[in-house]
Amino acid sequence: MSAEPRTDPRPRRSALLVIGLAMLGSLALVALLAPVLAPYDPRALSGDSFERPSAEHLLGTNDIGQDILSQVIWGARASLEVALGAASLVVALGTFLGVVPALIGGTLDRLVARLAVVFLALPVLPLLILVGSLAGPSRVVVIGVIGVIGWPPVARLLRSQTLSLRSRGFVAASRGFGSGALYVCRRHLVPALAPFLVVAFVTWSGIAIGIEAALAFLGLGDPTGVSWGLMLNRALDTQGIYFSGLWTWWVLPAGLAITAAVLGFTFVGVGLEPRFNRRVQA
Amino acid sequence: MEARSLPGSVLSYAATLFLLVTLNFFLPRAMPGDPIDALLSRSSTTYIDDENTRAELADYYGLDQPLLAQYGRYLGGLVRGDLGTSIRTNAPVRDALRDRLPWSLLLVGSATAAATVVGMVAGVHAGWRRGKRVDRGLLGVFLGLREFPTFLLGSLALFVFAVKLDWFPLAGARTPFAELSPVGQVADVAHHLVLPATVLAVGLAAGHYLVMRAGVVGELGADYLLLGRAKGLAERRLKYRYAARNALLPVVSLSAIQLGFAITGDILVERVFAYPGLGRLLFESIGARDYPVIQGCFLVTTVIVVSVNALADLLYRLLDPRTVG
Secondary structure, X not given: OOOOOOOOOHHHHHHHHHHHHHHHHHHHHHHHOHHHHOOOOOOOOOOOOOOOOOOOOOOOEXXXXXXXXXXXXXXXXXXXHHHHHHHHHHHHHHXXXXXXXXXXXXXXXXXXXXXXXXXXXXXXXXXXXXXXXXXXXXXXXXXXXXXXXXXXXXXXXXXXXXXXXXXXXHHHHHHHOOOOHHHHHHHHHHHHHHHHHHHHHHHHHHHHHHHHHHHHHHHHOOOOOOOHHHHHHHHXXXXXXXXXXXXXXXXXXXXXXXXXXXXXXXXXHHHHHHHHHHHHHO | OOOOOHHHHHHHHHHHHHHHHHHHHHHHHHOOOOHHHHHHOOOOOOOOOOHHHHHHHHHHHOOOOOHHHHHHHHHHHHHOOOOOEOOOOOOEHHHHHHHHHHHHHHHHHHHHHHHHXXXXXHHHHHHHOOOOHHHHHHHHHHHHHHHOOHXXXXXXXXXXXXXXXXXXXXXXXXXXXXXXXXXHHHHHHHHHHHHHHHHHHHHHHHHHHHHHHHHHHHHOOOHXXXXXXXXXXXXXXXXXXXXXHHOOHHHHHHHHHOHHHHHHHHHHXXXXXXXXXXXXXXXXXXXXXXXXXXXXXXXXXXXXXXXXXXXXXXXXXXXXXXXXX
């Protein structure tokens, strides 16, 4: 590392982007190739309970004799599904509620903006726990609730951008040449807003992975599924988990997998921001 | 920060509180299959055997009455502090909350205080030496720690400091069945508190660090610092008494804004350390599908968070007249 102060943060940001993309690429690869990579069916009882790591079970087995490595590998799939599903929903809702009212303006715009402020103040996890425990633990519920809770910040950002774009010269010119609202939206707004959508999507993917893991960890995961949060929940409920070495090959791999996935999305999000911001806000 | 008028701001917080209270009423009733109904119907696997509890539950939710009447009863009950009866223990939810809340307040309070102090001191230090090695190092440390999931950090801390090194107790908030002097009790509680509070504080400190650092960086070129330097004031004095003081205001309000994160972290940390606060109560109630208690925890935590945010918002206006829109 050089000792001289670095004033331009860009080089480090692009390094973050590369690292993040590499992490996400491997995550996606593991998720896609899970059936090939995993040595066992993650739900099958493929050994005795609490087997120590061995050639047959590289990370040993859990309390009921399921292969832990296979569960870590299949967990990548569950996490990515929740991440992509929840982030799509957040971005779709946020875009709709941010752009459309801003274009129409008036009372509707003020109402939605006020609603966003009210929603922003809601503490997320307690609400998720309430809904999750009432609706029963399922992945669809988790995705749906993250979407409903996550839209306000995205909508707020897109609203302010739309309002500023609306008054720009090129939009006024386009309108002056007689183009309709929809055409303006498709031709000018969407391309200009796209960078924000990408960053929001990446950011919320990471957040969703953390939330899914936290809920499963608290006992609100789909018990028939295989996920990292469920593994942690099961492991920490096991008597003497900290004393037998189990912790090292059961809790640690699942926890590190969650950390790596969250970090991957964060790196990409942080790495992308300055590239996009220069274009739009310059 | 978005400038909002005082009445608008109060209205907005009032709307959030109303939304919370209403959600707490409608969500259980809106769920497909009605979870409360399942607890009362004999054919369900979650049927409650205890006749007394069943009667209390039916009475609390009042499902045989029209929806609006139920809502009225619910609001009336809230005003009297009636939060229903726990399915698991058959005791009033209010009592369970009252027993557990102090522990959560202790945990969240000490973690917030520690995070504020550490984040602020590190932030001043880093901002003062912007771009130097210290600055870049601290930035990496704080951001890295923030991204680390709370439950893994907690479990890791437990494994290293309680199991391997045996410095701290494994679980709980005090030693069970121990007969201690008053001083011994305080020491015992503090000893149990260190690990969970530190884990919780680690995630919160990053925010204070970033805001304080940015604030100090913003003051660096200020004329009053130049004058102070010309007068020959000590660097320490310039740093803490002058620059830090002017950058302090946003950090104060951040403590309140971060309370939402703190509650989230608290729920997870209490699960890891079996700390007997609201988060632990919530976890136990999730396992037992004890809806009245889950709802009680939801209401208490969220109302506290929103109220504190509202208070901080008002306080901020008093402290800094420029923010009045």
